[in-house]
Amino acid sequence: MDDPISALDSNVKKSIFENLFCGELRGKTRVLVTHAVEFLDQVDRIIVMEKGRIKYIGTYDEIQHSDEIQHILKTLEKTARKNSELEEDKEENKEDKEDVKPDEKLKKSFMSEKGTNITEDENEEKIVVGWKVYYSFFIKNNSWIFYIFFITLSFAGALAIVFNGIFTGRFINPYEEKYSFWSLIFISLSLAIVASIATTIVTTGISLATIKLTRKLHIDMLEKTANAPVNLYFDKTPSGRILNRYSSDINKLDNGIDKKVGWIISCFSMVIFDIVVAALNTPFVLATLPFIIIAMVILLRYYIKSFREVNRLGSVSHSPMMNLLGETINGATTIRSFQKQNDFVKTNYKVLNVVTNVGFWRESLRSWFAIRIEFVSLFLLGFTSGFMLYYRSKADPILIGVLFNRFIMFNMMLLFSCQLLSDLEGDLVSYDRCLKMLEIPQEREQRKYMPELMDWPSQGQIEFEDYSLKYRPDTEVVLKNLNFTIKPKEKIGIVGRTGAGKSTICLALCRIVEAFEGKIKIDGIDVSTLGIADLRERITIIPQDPTLFEGTLRFNLDPVGTIPDVELLRMARKANLEEFINRDDKGLDQKIEDGGKNLSSGEKQLICILRAILRKNKIVLMDEATANIDIKTEQIIQKLIHEEFEDSTVLTIAHRLNTIINSDRVLVLSRGEVQEFDDPQKLLEDQDSMFYSYANELKKHEEE
Numbered sequence: 001m002d003d004p005i006s007a008l009d010s011n012v013k014k015s016i017f018e019n020l021f022c023g024e025l026r027g028k029t030r031v032l033v034t035h036a037v038e039f040l041d042q043v044d045r046i047i048v049m050e051k052g053r054i055k056y057i058g059t060y061d062e063i064q065h066s067d068e069i070q071h072i073l074k075t076l077e078k079t080a081r082k083n084s085e086l087e088e089d090k091e092e093n094k095e096d097k098e099d100v101k102p103d104e105k106l107k108k109s110f111m112s113e114k115g116t117n118i119t120e121d122e123n124e125e126k127i128v129v130g131w132k133v134y135y136s137f138f139i140k141n142n143s144w145i146f147y148i149f150f151i152t153l154s155f156a157g158a159l160a161i162v163f164n165g166i167f168t169g170r171f172i173n174p175y176e177e178k179y180s181f182w183s184l185i186f187i188s189l190s191l192a193i194v195a196s197i198a199t200t201i202v203t204t205g206i207s208l209a210t211i212k213l214t215r216k217l218h219i220d221m222l223e224k225t226a227n228a229p230v231n232l233y234f235d236k237t238p239s240g241r242i243l244n245r246y247s248s249d250i251n252k253l254d255n256g257i258d259k260k261v262g263w264i265i266s267c268f269s270m271v272i273f274d275i276v277v278a279a280l281n282t283p284f285v286l287a288t289l290p291f292i293i294i295a296m297v298i299l300l301r302y303y304i305k306s307f308r309e310v311n312r313l314g315s316v317s318h319s320p321m322m323n324l325l326g327e328t329i330n331g332a333t334t335i336r337s338f339q340k341q342n343d344f345v346k347t348n349y350k351v352l353n354v355v356t357n358v359g360f361w362r363e364s365l366r367s368w369f370a371i372r373i374e375f376v377s378l379f380l381l382g383f384t385s386g387f388m389l390y391y392r393s394k395a396d397p398i399l400i401g402v403l404f405n406r407f408i409m410f411n412m413m414l415l416f417s418c419q420l421l422s423d424l425e426g427d428l429v430s431y432d433r434c435l436k437m438l439e440i441p442q443e444r445e446q447r448k449y450m451p452e453l454m455d456w457p458s459q460g461q462i463e464f465e466d467y468s469l470k471y472r473p474d475t476e477v478v479l480k481n482l483n484f485t486i487k488p489k490e491k492i493g494i495v496g497r498t499g500a501g502k503s504t505i506c507l508a509l510c511r512i513v514e515a516f517e518g519k520i521k522i523d524g525i526d527v528s529t530l531g532i533a534d535l536r537e538r539i540t541i542i543p544q545d546p547t548l549f550e551g552t553l554r555f556n557l558d559p560v561g562t563i564p565d566v567e568l569l570r571m572a573r574k575a576n577l578e579e580f581i582n583r584d585d586k587g588l589d590q591k592i593e594d595g596g597k598n599l600s601s602g603e604k605q606l607i608c609i610l611r612a613i614l615r616k617n618k619i620v621l622m623d624e625a626t627a628n629i630d631i632k633t634e635q636i637i638q639k640l641i642h643e644e645f646e647d648s649t650v651l652t653i654a655h656r657l658n659t660i661i662n663s664d665r666v667l668v669l670s671r672g673e674v675q676e677f678d679d680p681q682k683l684l685e686d687q688d689s690m691f692y693s694y695a696n697e698l699k700k701h702e703e704e
């Protein structure tokens with residue numbers, strides 16, 4: 001167990017340690033890695049580690065004999081003694097027991113109030129490619145003239161190919177001597193060049209126009225995704241679905257849709273010209289056309305409808321596969337420790353099976369269509385040949401030669417054009433899905449020019465006025481009618497039980513979630529009137545899960561790249577990060593993997609804290625920023641924060657009381673409501689305060 005209890009409040013921590021680790025797991029060998037030193041006297045053996053080596057191993061009593069270890073333990077004990085937590089008042093505990101049963105609670109956390117899943121079902125998002133999508137893809141971004149130009153050019157290319165056949169026929173006809181050898185070569189070559197230039201212009205022109213369109217769409221999608229609100233979009237949308245849009249859907253638009261449009265125009269021009277040549281030869285061929293057209297329309301309607309559904313299923317089936325794969329990779333350690341590899345392989349296999357099944361249906365459908373198209377073209381070929389044989393005395397033998405030459409490829413051309421048409425429809429499903437991304441909810445205005453923001457916030461006063469917050473319209477109110485004022489430069493500690501709403505206060509201040517009612521004012525300005533980016537760049541937040549990015553250590557400490565190395569190193573030394581920097585020859589250039597995979601949780605937190613300190617903002621929010629840091633380093637960090645943020649307003653959320661005991665005031669939060677907000681020493685003097693009862697409980701805990 002790798003420090004699983006660090007972010008819990010001490011009631012929960014104690015209950016988990018006693019009931020689970022010492023209760024349910026009794027009889028098993030248990031190895032607990034932890035910063036929670038208050039439990040050391042209850043374990044069989046303690047292993048003290050330093051710099052990757054075991055420094056000492058022994059029981060709690062044995063360990064007392066080593067001066068050095070005793071010193072470490074004393075420091076730990078001293079801090080543990082200071083550590084206190086909030087005991088919920090008895091009434092609330094009672095309410096808790098009566099209110100919701102544990103499994104109901106669990107259910108609630110997965111379901112919204114209406115009893116539906118938080119995430120929207122992707123299957124419900126049925127997409128029919130209507131004329132609107134065609135209009136948006138073809139017409140909205142390019143005018144009619146654009147397509148008329150390309151279609152005319154394509155017809156010219158097809159005409160050149162057919163004429164080339166006729167001229168070549170004339171040339172090899174021994175009875176015709178109208179043309180000299182060189183004139184025929186010249187004409188034939190010119191027609192071939194015209195045909196290839198026409199095809200090149202058509203395909204290149206359409207490619208360029210499509211690339212321009214899809215690039216713009218991709219950029220717009222990225223902008224929309226970047227500005228989508230966390231609570232209303234990311235919480236509701238599985239990451240696999242978003243990744244699917246940016247991989248499979250975008251890939252279809254980038255790789256192929258342009259070629260398909262070009263080919264469809266070229267192939268249909270060829271098909272039309274083949275029919276024209278046949279009609280020139282034997283006008284009776286035209287009599288077959290209505291039948292062919294009717295057959296084609298029926299087949300295409302049936303095929304395109306089914307193909308569209310299969311394509312939709314294909315796209316939808318990709319999202320769970322990506323989700324599950326992501327979960328499997330990220331949760332590899334947990335899966336292995338529970339010996340659930342086989343189960344995950346089986347589930348992955350099942351999901352993959354759906355994806356490949358869809359592939360099979362797609363190919364079957366293609367074959368079904370191909371066989372029927374073969375019949376249609378054979379019907380046309382048979383009729384034309386029959387007519388020609390019957391009227392062979394009147395027909396032009398060269399035209400017959402050209403026609404048969406063309407007809408060998410006719411069925412292929414017809415099949416190819418129809419399949420391209422249905423593939424295009426499939427790609428347009430992806431285009432439509434991408435268009436839908438442009439309609440996702442957006443955060444309010446990012447930037448807003450306001451002259452008073454020049455030196456705002458100069459003081460750092462924060463006022464909550466009748467402030468309430470809901471994560472989503474269909475969920476419960478999490479922060480309830482908050483009314484309090486934080487004075488400039490004050491250092492505030494925020495405490496409360498797990499789920500009390502502490503982290504939500506940080507989200508509210510940065511407007512990650514907008515207010516449901518009431519307002520927050522910073523230095524007298526209602527934050528909801530500001531541009532969101534303007535607000536966020538003036539507030540520093542160290543979240544509960546430290547986030548690092550792939551790149552160098554320097555980039556992670558100073559993403560904007562404005563702070564000189566000397567300053568970075570000076571601050572790193574102060575924050576106890578010097579050893580970490582020097583462990584690699586590259587120093588500040590050492591590589592950080594994505595998400596900080598190559599660092600310990602404490603190191604990640606330290607880097608995040610240092611990044612925050614270097615930003616030097618007037619308002620700083622720290623959410624359990626030091627939960628995974630050892631107590632000695634935490635003390636160094638506390639000192640550093642005290643020095644560096646002397647002129648800033650600092651809100652510190654912590655479950656360790658020693659982290660906030662020296663704050664100017666402590667805000668005690670319970671179920672989204674402010675219970676107490678006062679000087680911690682004063683609260684400790686008041687026997688009725690929640691703070692006091694907590695301290696009492698801790699005392700009892702120590703005496704045990």
Ligand SMILES: Nc1ncnc2c1ncn2[C@@H]1O[C@H](COP(=O)(O)OP(=O)(O)OP(=O)(O)O)[C@@H](O)[C@H]1O
Nearest residue numbers: 235471475478496497498499500501502503504505
């Ligand atoms: N994204 C979310 N969507 C819906 N409800 C949420 C979301 N995040 C948090 N909540 C709910 O809001 C309440 C407060 O959560 P919050 O994260 O603020 O608690 P906390 O006090 O920071 O707890 P902890 O000490 O465990 O970090 C909880 O009941 C939680 O279930």
Ligand SMILES: [Mg+2]
Nearest residue numbers: 502503544623
């Ligand atoms: Mg929290």
